[in-house]
Amino acid sequence: MALVAVGFxxxxxxxxxxxxxxGVGFGLQNIVNNLVxxxxxxxxxxxxxxxxxxxxxxxAEIKKIGLRATSVRxxxxxxxxxxxxxxxxxxVINWTLSNRRVRLIIPVGVAYGSDVSLVMETLVxxxxxxxxxxxxxxxxVLFLNFGESSLDFELRVWVLDADNRLAVSSELHxxxxxxxxxxxxxxSFPQRDLHLRSLDESVVLNAMKTTS
Numbered sequence: 466m467a468l469v470a471v472g473f474x475x476x477x478x479x480x481x482x483x484x485x486x487x488g489v490g491f492g493l494q495n496i497v498n499n500l501v502x503x504x505x506x507x508x509x510x511x512x513x514x515x516x517x518x519x520x521x522x523x524x525a526e527i528k529k530i531g532l533r534a535t536s537v538r539x540x541x542x543x544x545x546x547x548x549x550x551x552x553x554x555x556x557v558i559n560w561t562l563s564n565r566r567v568r569l570i571i572p573v574g575v576a577y578g579s580d581v582s583l584v585m586e587t588l589v590x591x592x593x594x595x596x597x598x599x600x601x602x603x604x605x606v607l608f609l610n611f612g613e614s615s616l617d618f619e620l621r622v623w624v625l626d627a628d629n630r631l632a633v634s635s636e637l638h639x640x641x642x643x644x645x646x647x648x649x650x651x652x653s654f655p656q657r658d659l660h661l662r663s664l665d666e667s668v669v670l671n672a673m674k675t676t677s
Contacts, residue, residue, distance in 0.1 A: 502549035503532040519558040531581030576651040599623040616655030
C-alpha cells in the first residue's frame, strides 16, 4: 500500500519479473534436459560404468555416470565430460553392453597368380595361433573380389574382449606378413602402365645424354 501511495507502478515490476522468469527458464533448459537424461541413463542403463563405447568415432571407457554429465576416458588416457543429453539423443555404439566379444575384419590383397587355397589356409592359420581370438565361431576367410591389381580376401575373427581389438589387429598383421613371407605369397601393390603419346625433343635428348 505504501508503494502504491508513492505512485509505484506494479505493472512494470510484473513485466520485469516475467522477463527474468523467461530468461532463467531458457538458461536452465539444458540443465534440466541433462538431469532428465541422467535419470534415463541410470534407470534404463543403455550404458554402464566400465563399458567401452564409441562416440563421434572415438573409443572411450565410461568411468562415472552423474546426474548432469558422464565422465569417460579415452584410450589416450584423456578424461572427457559428455553431457547426458548427448548420450541419450545422439547415436552411441556400446561395444560391451550385452557381451565383450567383437568381430574384427582384416582385408588382405595378394598378387594375381597366387595360390588361392594356400592364401586362405595361411590366413586361417594366422588367426588360430592367437589366444585372444575366439575358437567358436571359428576364424573365417572370404575370397571377395578380383580387384584392379589384387585378389581381395577378408579374414574375419571374433575377439574375446573388445579392449584388445587394436592389439589383436596389430598381431594379426604381423603374423600374416611373417607367414606370407615363408609361403612366398606376395602382397599386392598398385601397378600402373604409363603410355607416352608425345614427348618434347629436349627431354629425349637429355635422357639419351644421361644414359650415355
